[in-house]
Amino acid sequence: MTLTNQRWVLRHRPHGEIKPGDLEFVSEPVRDLAEGEILIRNVYLSLDPTNRIWMSDQDQYMPPVEVGAAMRGGTVGVVEASRSARFQRGDIANPGLGAWETYTIAHEAMAQKIQPPPGLPLTATMSVLGMTGLTAYFGMMDIGKPKPGETVVVSAAAGAVGSVAGQIAKLQGARVIGIAGGARKCAWLTEELGFDGAIDYKNEDVGAALDRLCPNGIDVDFENVGGEIMEQVYSRMNTFGRMALCGMISGYNIDAPPPGPKDFGRILMRRLLIKGFIIIDYFPRAAEGFTDLGQWVGAGKIKWKDNVVDGLENAVDALGRLFTGDHDGKLLVRVSPEP
Amino acid sequence: MTLTNQRWVLRHRPHGEIKPGDLEFVSEPVRDLAEGEILIRNVYLSLDPTNRIWMSDQDQYMPPVEVGAAMRGGTVGVVEASRSARFQRGDIANPGLGAWETYTIAHEAMAQKIQPPPGLPLTATMSVLGMTGLTAYFGMMDIGKPKPGETVVVSAAAGAVGSVAGQIAKLQGARVIGIAGGARKCAWLTEELGFDGAIDYKNEDVGAALDRLCPNGIDVDFENVGGEIMEQVYSRMNTFGRMALCGMISGYNIDAPPPGPKDFGRILMRRLLIKGFIIIDYFPRAAEGFTDLGQWVGAGKIKWKDNVVDGLENAVDALGRLFTGDHDGKLLVRVSPEP
Numbered sequence: 001m002t003l004t005n006q007r008w009v010l011r012h013r014p015h016g017e018i019k020p021g022d023l024e025f026v027s028e029p030v031r032d033l034a035e036g037e038i039l040i041r042n043v044y045l046s047l048d049p050t051n052r053i054w055m056s057d058q059d060q061y062m063p064p065v066e067v068g069a070a071m072r073g074g075t076v077g078v079v080e081a082s083r084s085a086r087f088q089r090g091d092i093a094n095p096g097l098g099a100w101e102t103y104t105i106a107h108e109a110m111a112q113k114i115q116p117p118p119g120l121p122l123t124a125t126m127s128v129l130g131m132t133g134l135t136a137y138f139g140m141m142d143i144g145k146p147k148p149g150e151t152v153v154v155s156a157a158a159g160a161v162g163s164v165a166g167q168i169a170k171l172q173g174a175r176v177i178g179i180a181g182g183a184r185k186c187a188w189l190t191e192e193l194g195f196d197g198a199i200d201y202k203n204e205d206v207g208a209a210l211d212r213l214c215p216n217g218i219d220v221d222f223e224n225v226g227g228e229i230m231e232q233v234y235s236r237m238n239t240f241g242r243m244a245l246c247g248m249i250s251g252y253n254i255d256a257p258p259p260g261p262k263d264f265g266r267i268l269m270r271r272l273l274i275k276g277f278i279i280i281d282y283f284p285r286a287a288e289g290f291t292d293l294g295q296w297v298g299a300g301k302i303k304w305k306d307n308v309v310d311g312l313e314n315a316v317d318a319l320g321r322l323f324t325g326d327h328d329g330k331l332l333v334r335v336s337p338e339p
Numbered sequence: 340m341t342l343t344n345q346r347w348v349l350r351h352r353p354h355g356e357i358k359p360g361d362l363e364f365v366s367e368p369v370r371d372l373a374e375g376e377i378l379i380r381n382v383y384l385s386l387d388p389t390n391r392i393w394m395s396d397q398d399q400y401m402p403p404v405e406v407g408a409a410m411r412g413g414t415v416g417v418v419e420a421s422r423s424a425r426f427q428r429g430d431i432a433n434p435g436l437g438a439w440e441t442y443t444i445a446h447e448a449m450a451q452k453i454q455p456p457p458g459l460p461l462t463a464t465m466s467v468l469g470m471t472g473l474t475a476y477f478g479m480m481d482i483g484k485p486k487p488g489e490t491v492v493v494s495a496a497a498g499a500v501g502s503v504a505g506q507i508a509k510l511q512g513a514r515v516i517g518i519a520g521g522a523r524k525c526a527w528l529t530e531e532l533g534f535d536g537a538i539d540y541k542n543e544d545v546g547a548a549l550d551r552l553c554p555n556g557i558d559v560d561f562e563n564v565g566g567e568i569m570e571q572v573y574s575r576m577n578t579f580g581r582m583a584l585c586g587m588i589s590g591y592n593i594d595a596p597p598p599g600p601k602d603f604g605r606i607l608m609r610r611l612l613i614k615g616f617i618i619i620d621y622f623p624r625a626a627e628g629f630t631d632l633g634q635w636v637g638a639g640k641i642k643w644k645d646n647v648v649d650g651l652e653n654a655v656d657a658l659g660r661l662f663t664g665d666h667d668g669k670l671l672v673r674v675s676p677e678p
Contacts (some may be wrong), residue, residue: 061578061608226603239400240620245607257602264565264599268584268615269400276607281579 003030003039006312007070007101014055017253017323022055023071023316030103038111039081040095040104045312045333046074046126047319049224052252061278071100071315076114076126078339084108090339092116100315102335117294121306122338127160127330128297128304129290131279135246136164136222137289138282140172143244143275144220148173151214153233156224158185159322160304160330161246163193164293165222167302170194174220177213179206179229181325188328193303202325206232217241226250226258234261237272245276253323305329342369342378345651346409346440353394356592356662361394362410362655369442377450378420379434379443384651384672385413385465386658388563391591400617410439410654415453415465417678423447429678431455439654441674456633460645461677466499466669467643468632470618474585475503475561476628477621479511482583482614483559487512490553492572495563497524498661499643499669500585502532503632504561506641509533513559516552518545518568520664527667532642541664545571556580565589565597573600576611584615592662644668 006027014022033039054065054072065072075098079091087093092114095106116122117129127133139161146152152169156162157178166176166189177197178189186198197213199206210218210232217238223230226248237243251258267274282289296302307327309318312335321327343366353361372378393404393411404411414437418430426432431453434445455461456468466472478500485491491508495501496517505515505528516536517528525537536552538545549557549571556577562569565587576582590597606613621628635641646666648657651674660666 059602059605059608061610248604248607251604258604260599260601260603262599263398263596265587265590265597266398266615267613268587268617269398271400271615271617271620272613273615274606274611274613276605276610276612278607278610281610 003103004028005030005101005103007099008312008315010055010065010067010069010071013057013064013067014052015255018052018055018316018320025313031105033081033083033105035083036108037105038079038084038087038093038108040075040077040093040106040111041080042075042077042098042102042104042335043338044076044123044126044308045098045100045315045335046131047315047322047331047333048074048132049247049249049252049322051319052323061280073098073100074126074131075099075104075335076122077104077335087111087113092122092339100312102312117298120297123306123308123330123332124297124304126332127306128164128302129293132160132330133164133293133304134282134286134289135279136161136168137293138279138285139222139244139246139277140165140168140220141289142282143273143277144169144222144242146172146174146220150174150219151216152176152220152222153179153210153214153218154222154224155179155229155233156247156249157189157195157198158328159224162222162224163189163329164302164304166195167193168296169220169222171296171301177210179225185328188305201229210236220244222246224249231261234266235263237266237270239270241270241272243272243274245274249323306332308332308334310334342442343367344369344440344442346438347651347654349394349404349406349408349410352396352403352406353391354594357391357394357655357659364652370444372420372422372444374422375447376444377418377423377426377432377447379414379416379432379445379450380419381414381416381437381441381443381674382677383415383462383465383647384437384439384654384674385470386654386661386670386672387413387471388586388588388591388661390658391662400619412437412439413465413470414438414443414674415461416443416674426450426452431461431678439651441651456637459636462645462647462669462671463636463643465671466645467503467636467641468629471499471669472503472632472643473621473625473628474618475500475507476632477618477624478561478583478585478616479504479507479559480631481621482612482616483508483561483581485511485513485559489513489558490555491515491559491561492518492549492553492557493561493563494518494568494572495586495588496528496534496537497667498563501561501563502528502668503641503643505534506532507635508559508561510635510640516549518564524667527644540568549575559583561585563588570600573605574602576605576609578609580609580611582611582613584613588662645671647671647673649673
């Protein structure tokens with residue numbers, strides 16, 4: 001029986017917001033496996049702000065998705081067929097670099113078995129114990145390095161990365177202020193995740209709120225947003241402050257380069273450190289991050305939220321929610337049922 | 340006999356270039372020493388770009404010089420009188436924080452004895468084995484961290500800091516390109532200091548020259564200039580590049596904040612590290628720097644140039660040469676004869 005693969009193919013590089021027709025939902029037969037390959041039925045697809053970067057041809061950290069190719073994305077699924085001695089039918093695995101499709105053929109050299117930790121849902125391996133958790137971990141621990149009593153600000157704080165980054169800073173003894181959109185998200189940060197304060201950028205003057213909540217200035221900025229929100233944080237950074245530049249989502253739907261801070265000289269006068277990073281840089285140290293995250297999650301010290309949208313056909317619409325902020329926690333698409 | 344102290348007093352904070360009357364050259368009697376104080380006859384005064392920052396009231400890393408106070412500066416001189424058991428007449432010393440004046444009274448708790456290394460002139464303690472050498476050392480070794488074969492660019496490369504920074508990078512095995520103003524300075528860099536290339540920003544298109552001299556991009560930027568020259572270097576920085584932000588002299592005579600790079604997102608995409616620093620941050624580690632610098636200078640592996648202007652009355656005019664580039668090496672004022 002020939003299986004049918006459904007996939008999202010990039011047809012045009014979007015300018016600004018993604019428009020209908022920029023990606024096309026197509027069906028095609030699944031080809032036979034070659035020696036050493038496995039067939040994965042995808043269960044979850046990760047939606048991430050960086051997907052929007054890959055659709056563009058701006059200067060970026062990996063080659064952009066080629067026009068005419070399936071959209072790239074993080075996935076996890078079930079092995080349905082195997083011509084590899086390393087994988088068996090029924091194994092949970094990811095293909096290495098995945099795609100927005102229902103079936104992925106992966107070579108055994110690239111695929112990885114995934115072992116969901118006991119008592120945790122499979123989705124956790126796509127969020128707090130996956131790439132977004134690891135991103136939060138290394139950005140905060142390797143660049144932000146908050147010390148007890150320091151003030152840490154996290155933007156997009158109710159997102160998959162920000163919410164974990166803030167909790168990690170709390171575990172280091174810092175005061176943590178989150179910036180998020182809407183009263184509900186802000187309440188989640190302060191009432192459930194233990195943030196010391198939250199700023200609703202959609203309904204508050206961010207600068208005034210930072211002045212109120214960070215009376216001693218800001219020592220660490222975990223930056224996910226860029227633009228005007230970053231400017232408000234940057235202009236309040238203390239001497240020897242650190243900025244972990246994780247993302248600049250405010251600029252991803254804009255063709256122009258994202259603006260930097262107005263007073264670049266502050267980096268010199270305040271001896272700031274600014275470091276951009278991408279999680280793949282830290283893959284060689286992944287075990288270190290997973291070990292700490294696993295212990296914290298196991299001990300109930302880090303909470304997280306997975307936000308699952310059903311149906312691969314809804315992936316493009318769902319991606320838009322990352323840019324409007326109409327989601328919280330980790331945004332995933334359920335491509336097919338869990339085994 | 341009452342001694343007369345001549346000093347430059349800040350009368351108005353300059354806007355743009357320093358104008359006549361912004362500083363006034365005054366004479367006043369030297370007061371008597373209190374217990375624990377010493378009287379230093381200043382021999383050399385260091386002129387540094389940061390002097391211009393101290394004259395302004397922009398956000399900065401130390402309090403600005405107060406209007407009505409003597410201009411602040413680095414000095415070295417001879418102890419002429421002492422009411423401290425730690426200092427004797429004839430000792431070479433600096434007062435800690437010095438001033439643009441012929442005599443400085445310093446407390447023994449702040450003053451430091453200076454021991455010129457055997458065979459080296461006293462001026463070396465104000466340049467390659469003084470603050471500017473130390474600045475070059477820590478900016479390059481602690482932030483730039485060039486690896487063998489990497490490409491390093493140094494702006495203001497014929498200056499006191501840049502010329503040493505470039506030679507340190509060469510000693511680490513890097514390819515080093517200097518940016519300086521004028522053919523004579525460029526020839527000094529390549530023919531005497533061993534730079535692999537030099538760009539005359541006054542007569543060349545810096546971007547085109549960087550493309551030619553750095554075909555594999557730039558791994559380390561030792562940044563002294565800021566503005567358009569920094570933009571040309573920044574926009575060619577490689578993945579995992581480091582920018583040691585030491586100064587932004589192109590902006591010091593401008594009231595507006597110095598512009599940052601046009602594409603701030605490059606920090607993220609290329610995972611750049613940008614770190615501002617001021618040499619006082621590294622005072623606790625000064626011995627480490629002086630040890631290495633002393634060995635390199637002693638072995639003839641680092642060359643330097645001191646550029647001495649006679650007469651404290653010429654200090655303000657001479658300072659202007661830092662901004663026009665009409666000097667090379669370390670700019671000093673000889674306030675009085677060496678002992």
